[in-house]
Amino acid sequence: MAMTKVPGIITDTEYIKSQFLDREVIVDFYLPAVAQNTSEPLSLLLINDGQDMEKMHFDAILDKLYAANEIEPMLFVAIHCGIDRKNEYGTQGSPDYKERGAKAGLYTSFIFEELIPHIRLKYNNVEFKEKAFAGFSLGGLSALDITWNRPGEFSKVGCFSGSLWWRSLDQHDPEYDDDKHRIMHQQIRNGQYAPWLKFFLQCGNMDETKDRNKNGIIDSIDDTLDLIKELVAKGYSREKDIHYLELEDGHHDVFTWGRAMPEFLKWGWGTGVAVQQREF
Secondary structure, eight states: OOEEEETTEEEEEEEEEETTTTEEEEEEEEEEGGGGGOOSOEEEEEESSGGGHHHHTHHHHHHHHHHTTOBOOEEEEEEOOOTTHHHHSSOTTOOOTTOTTTTHHHHHHIIIIIIHHHHHHHTTSOOEEEEEEEEETHHHHHHHHHHHHOGGGOSEEEEESOOTTOBSSOTTSTTOOHHHHBHHHHHHHHSOOOTTOEEEEEEEEESOOOOTTOSSSOHHHHHHHHHHHHHHHHTOOTTTTEEEEEEEEEESSHHHHHHHHHHHHHHHHBTTSOOOOOOO
16 A cells, blocks of 8 residues: 655555566656646656665755655555675676676566566556656666667666676676776667767766776776767767766765766756657
8 A cells, every 4th residue: 555754755665576577566656746637648767776865865965855846746666676786687699708687688577577567556557657667876887788678668877886887798807898897888889879878877976996097987887988989989879968977085885876866867857847748
């Protein structure tokens, strides 16, 4: 049964049995109460690592944004990860050099063949104004991978401290090359340009300490900036299509992602932002 934790935000939790993942998936739903009184289609945001939203105080973040009329009403669906997170997340069809991500294709099937149909049924076969996907760390890589490979389904993606180092060859292998072995970068380089896609990418200067190329910039920032270069080379506008947020004191943690979340939501669904009218 739905319960209201914060005035104006209706939350609900369901346990969805997935045939693809052979497990029960916990899913949290966040819907503004005002949305119940409108026939206008809502935007949908799917969020990986949904178990972190309570720690982030996501409902309070939403309540503050709605109270200030800073974002449009929308439906948020937070998907809890499973114990096999490193296999279910990742890049579909391209496991990393340790064969992690082997179930990423099954997770993608869960999203499109089980979760989204469940959402439509739960909310009376609703049509969405647009659909977007977001995630944190490895969940961010997963969200980006799914969005990139199914661009007809989505309009935006949010990647917070994304695991963009995901590679097909161990970095300590003498043959390793950043330009050849980072899987997501290769996907974008070899993929098709979808002009409606928009990208939000966030990093923190304290995400990590590793600097494999010894250039004085931590790997997570290097990998993210290099991904932006690939997007620009593919045809995306650095100013119009890509929003990069670098937090000087940001860490690889839920607190940092919670700080970045309002900027992401206002970037994507701010009340002053014209949303492209497109059926998804």
